[in-house]
Amino acid sequence: MALYKEQTLRIYNSLTGKKEVFEPLHQGHVGMYVCGPTVYSKVHLGNCRTFMSFDMVYRYLVHLGYRVRYVRNITDAGHLEDDADQGEDKISKKARLEKIEPMEVVQRYTVDFHNILRKFNLLPPSIEPTATGHIVEQIETIKLILQKGYAYEKNGSVYFDVLKFNKDYDYGKLSGRRIEDMIANTRDLAAQDEKNNPQDFALWKRAEPQHIMRWPSPWGEGFPGWHLECTVMSTKYLGETFDIHGGGMDLKFPHHECEIAQAEAGYGKSPVRYWMHANMLTLNGRKMAKSTGNNLLPDEIFSGENEILSKPYSPAVVRFFMMQAHYTSILDLSDEALQAAEKGYHRLMDAMELVEGLPESPASEVEVAQWRQRCYDAMNDDFNSPVLIAQLFEAVRWIHQVSEGKIRLSGEDKLLLGATLNGFVLDVLGLEKAISGSGQGQTLDGVMALLIELRNKARTDKDYTTSDRIRDALGELGIQLKDGKEGTTYSL
Structure with a gap:
């Protein structure tokens, strides 16, 4: 039997502002859309956190036995500077500056x-x-919205009529904004724009002579508005109503608000059952920004080539760090936080390697089945990964106690413990062993074997000053020595 039939998943719905029991439109099937990147620069760490959060959501839904169609778009046209309806296309601007083709x-x-x-x-x-692969569909959707009377053409551009739409629907229901407040805040800008009202947004923009990316349309050569592509692609592949729409908190307004308006205007129904928004990532307590230098790219963390962190960190450690906070909470990245995550990650991985060799007893002194359900309870509570991780470390404590002979574990519970750990650590959280490239892992093993041999000789010679110095120096580098019956081993 599929696990989703015995587990009750609750999701915080940004549209209603509360946790709701997840009931997909079609039993056993889930349609999920997540707003992807605008590909004009290297993907930054905050975006990675959003995509990682929804990767975890995707993984857990699959783990529960759902058949998931997961759609995540690539924005390769129509996204103007400052997320506005004026200015240069972000990709065109990069192409012009680098003297290359937009594609x-x-x-x-x-x-x-x-x-x-x-x-x-x-x-x-x-x-x-x-987006560029769906220009025809976007033009057809604009025609439909025009036909329904919720848009107007002006000078070769087509704009969505927010005030007219708001008479029949509720513009602002996702972000909690009132149209009256929006009008009051934008009244001074009204004369500067060809729109009927400043709240209106572009469905199609006329291409100025210098605009590189352009397509023919019934209204002249131009390009689609940024918000339109997601409405078109999500409904094309998931239907006019689908289960989950995700993205960063910064997209709630105007992007997602406009998506809802376009879908309701065109199809007469609300497009999404559960809206989910991932929160931002800060760096040393401040917003990440290239202009202030308070910024890190993923590869700069992996290589250690930056002036912010004290050492490199593997992708697996960074992922584990991200999973330690709930996806809806602000997460602050710092050297201290990554160091703590690295220690926790290796402690978890070391424990998982110990499970297979644990001694078996006729009966258990721990309740593994109840612990397993607590892991599910954590994920069923709006994908609460930090609570799940706390449960995983409860199992780590048991594993060490069994290994040291302090408590007993039955063979049946040992199998259940190992399978549950693998399921949640590898399949759901998506963690994997950090792999060192270019033979670095073998080199480290060789160096450590030599240091352990030197330390053992010092201890045999009763040169405890040297043996302690080796142990303490390695500890400061994040390498822990473990003395056991089988000899000395190390862990990172």
Whole structure:
């Protein structure tokens, strides 16, 4: 029997502001859409956290036995500077500055995006559509919204009529904004724009002579508005109503608000049952920003080539660090936090390696089945990964106690413990052993074997000053020596 039939998953729905029991539109099947990157620069760490959060959501739904169609788009046109309806296309601007074709920009940074997510062990989505691959569908949707009377054409551009839409629907229901407040805050800008009202947003923009990326349309050459692509691609692949729509908290307004408006105007129904938003990542207590230098790229963390952190950290450690906070909470990255995460990660991995060799007893002194359900309870509570991790470390404590002969574990419970750990650590949290490249792992093993041999000789010679110095110096580097019956081993 599929696990989802015996587990009750609750999701915090940004649209209603409360946790709701998850009931997919079609039993056993889930449709999920997540807003992907605009590929004009290297993917930054905050974006990675969002995609990692929804990778965890995807993994848990699959773990529960759902068949999931996961759609995550690539924005390769139509996203203007400052997320506005004026200014230059972000990809076109990069192409102009670097004197290359826009699609060269798109290719370069799409490859970078995929490479980084692969290092973080993210699963690929079921479908990864692009905005430029769906121009025809976007034009057809604009025609439909015009036909329904919720848009107007002006000078070769088409704008969504927010005030007219708001008479029949509720514009602002996702973000909690009132149209009256929006009007009051934008009244001074009304004369500066060709829109009927400043709240209106572009469905199609006329291309100025210098605009590189352009397509023919019934309204002249131009390009689609940024918000339209997600409405078009999500409904094309998941239907006019689907289960989950995810993205960063910064997209709630205007992007997701506009998505809802476009779908309701075109199809007459609310497009999404559960809206989910991941929160931001800060660095040393401050917002990440290139302009202030308070910024880190993923590869800079992996290589250690930065002036913020004291050492390199593996993708697996960074992923574990991200999983230690709930996806809806602000998470602050710092050297101290990554060091703590690294120790926790290795302690968890070391414990998992011990499970198979644990001694078996006729009866258990720990309740593994109840612990297993507590792991599910954590994830069923809106994907509460930090509570899950706390439960995993409860198992780590048991594993060491059994290994040291302090408590007993039956063979049946040992199998259940190992399977549950593998399921949640590897399949759901998506953690994997850090792999050292270029033979570095073998080199480290060789160096450590030599140091352990020197320390053992010092202890035999009763040169405790030297033996303690070796142990303490390695400890300061994050390498722990463990003396046991089988000899001395080390862990990172």
